[in-house]
Amino acid sequence: MSxxxxxxxxxxxxxxxxxxxPLLVPSNYYLRVMTLIYVFGLAAVGLNLLMGFAGQVSLGHAGFVGIGAYSVALGSVHWGLPGLYSVVLGAxxxxxxxxxxxxxxxxxKGHYLAVATLGFGFLIALLITNEAGLTGGPDGISVPRPVVFGWRLRTVEQWYWISGVALIVGVFIAQNLVASTTGRALRAIHDSEVAAQAIGVxxxxxxxxxxxxxxxxASIxxxxxxxxxxxITPDSTAGFLRSVELVTMVVLGGLGSxxxxxxxxxxxxxLPQVLTVFHDYEHLMLGLLMVLCIVILPTGVVPSFAKKFASSGA
Structure with a gap:
């Protein structure tokens, strides 16, 4: 296949x-969960461009998620900016x-890069937390729903479609970027920065x-x-665990996919929605399943299955 x-x-x-x-799910609860999948999927696609194709580790990428989230909050609450303008401002x-x-x-490079990006993420999270007069501090801040062409966007269905379209556009742009000369340069850097520099990158x-x-x-x-x-709160947007989740999404799905x-x-x-039946052991089961996935499918879910499918077809 070309x-x-x-x-x-x-x-x-x-x-x-x-x-x-939307035609298959029984309630808006499932639409809400899928909306979150599309939102975090968009952030993970951007992070995969950095980690999977360029080979650069980032453990503080949630900092940019926090910047985007608090830009729309502060833009709406304190500066009176329309929602779309606030999104652009955050980006x-x-x-x-x-x-x-x-x-x-x-x-x-290596561990030093990981620590530096980790420090950046902590810095953004601390800044948001400490500026309580502006951001609401640890308790967070309410975000007014935006008005577009006289319609206030507040329903689950509306945000499902908005986040879904945003993900489709994000995936389309990422695919074309990867297929361009920039994508080839990034793959060369991932393989060897010295070799990439030698060929003129x-x-x-x-x-x-x-x-x-x-x-x-991540900001969008x-x-x-x-x-x-x-x-929104600092932990739900720019917290360290959010950065870890984004990295895990990229590694689990497949670096370079x-x-x-x-x-x-x-x-x-x-997974956390499914594992709630285990109550106190929810996080233990989540960690165990993640470790098993990484051990069984070390290159990620999509590349591993694609490789097995290709080998069986051959």
């Missing part, structure tokens, strides 16, 4: 799932901050570019999360 055809098939599958799912702020901090951070520029792009993805996901929930990021988000959002 690369273009493969991308179109993957996108068609995603569109079909988003279009058909621009995330891009600017990513460009600023990315230059020194992305010079680091501007390593520093390409790493910074994908870092900014992934930050914008954060803005959608804020509008969907109607209330755009659609795998969405599947990883689906697994990590759905």
């Amino acid at each position: 690369s273009v055809r493969s991308r179109l098939v993957q996108l068609a599958i995603l569109v079909a799932i988003i279009a058909i799912a 621009l702020a995330s891009a600017a901050i990513a460009a600023l901090v990315g230059r020194p951070i992305l010079r680091l 501007d390593v520093a520029k390409q790493k910074l570019k994908v870092f900014v792009v992934s930050a914008v993805y 996901a954060g803005s959608l999360l804020a509008f969907c929930n109607g209330h 755009v659609l795998g990021s969405v599947l990883g988000a689906a697994v990590l959002v759905l």
